[in-house]
Amino acid sequence: MTSESGSGAHRVRPLLRVRQVREFTDAPVDPDALGAIADAARWSGSSRNTQPWRFVVIRASEILRRLADAGQPQTRALETARAAVAIAVIREQGSAVSHAFDEGRAAERMLIAASLLDLGAGIAWIRSEARPLVAELLGLPDDRFVRTIIAIGHPTEAAREPKSARGQARLPREETVFSERYGRN
Numbered sequence: 001m002t003s004e005s006g007s008g009a010h011r012v013r014p015l016l017r018v019r020q021v022r023e024f025t026d027a028p029v030d031p032d033a034l035g036a037i038a039d040a041a042r043w044s045g046s047s048r049n050t051q052p053w054r055f056v057v058i059r060a061s062e063i064l065r066r067l068a069d070a071g072q073p074q075t076r077a078l079e080t081a082r083a084a085v086a087i088a089v090i091r092e093q094g095s096a097v098s099h100a101f102d103e104g105r106a107a108e109r110m111l112i113a114a115s116l117l118d119l120g121a122g123i124a125w126i127r128s129e130a131r132p133l134v135a136e137l138l139g140l141p142d143d144r145f146v147r148t149i150i151a152i153g154h155p156t157e158a159a160r161e162p163k164s165a166r167g168q169a170r171l172p173r174e175e176t177v178f179s180e181r182y183g184r185n
Contacts, residue, residue: 018112019163021120022077024153029083033117034059037152038085040113046102052095053106056086056138056146063137067149070137071130077122081151084124085110086134088144103148110150120155123148 038055046052058064059082068078078084087106089099107123114121126134126147134146162169170176174185 014116015112018115020077020111020122021114021153021155021159022080022122022151023156023159024077024080024082024120024151025156027082027154029059029119029152029154031059033114033119034083034085034152036117037110037113037119037121037150040109041085041087041106044102044106044109046105047098050095050098050102052090052092052099052102054088054144055106056088056140058084058086058138058149066137067124067134070133071125071127074125074127075130075149077124077151078149080153080156081122082153084149084151086138086146086149088138088140088146091143091145100147107148107150110152114150114152119152120159122151124151 034057038057041053041055042051058067064078064081064084067084068075068081087103089103092099111121111123126149131145131147134140134149135144138146140146178184
């Protein structure tokens with residue numbers, strides 16, 4: 001197994017730099033960038049290509065603030081976000097786990113897309129007790145609910161600063177990646 005400094009590491013470096021952003025400037029987000037982020041999400045893979053998600057792009061500051069207030073502290077990134085994308089998944093008996101997995105794939109794609117567009121993005125989690133209000137605010141049909149909203153904007157300087165000392169953001173590879181059997185390096 002190659003090390004983190006191996007030949008392929010430089011190719012995936014942009015992925016290693018994607019991180020949660022929860023503080024944004026007042027600068028508006030380009031509508032074309034929002035479209036590109038939504039397209040990256042809709043092209044995510046899903047179980048049996050069911051595509052159980054629909055995406056609601058939110059730009060209205062009043063809606064963003066109400067969403068932020070709906071589920072503190074998990075929704076704090078929406079307080080300063082200039083835009084967001086809500087992932088509306090279908091309520092379907094027996095498919096909760098696969099839909100949640102597909103939703104996570106789409107969410108991660110949006111974080112990556114935002115980073116590639118020199119924007120920041122962060123996941124806002126909607127607790128179950130806040131979901132009826134979110135459904136009302138976003139006009140969701142009865143067979144859909146939102147658990148994840150991606151807050152999007154231009155990161156503040158503070159948000160761009162590393163949260164951990166260099167080399168300490170992740171556990172060492174030898175503690176987390178094993179060869180053939182758990183615990184074997």
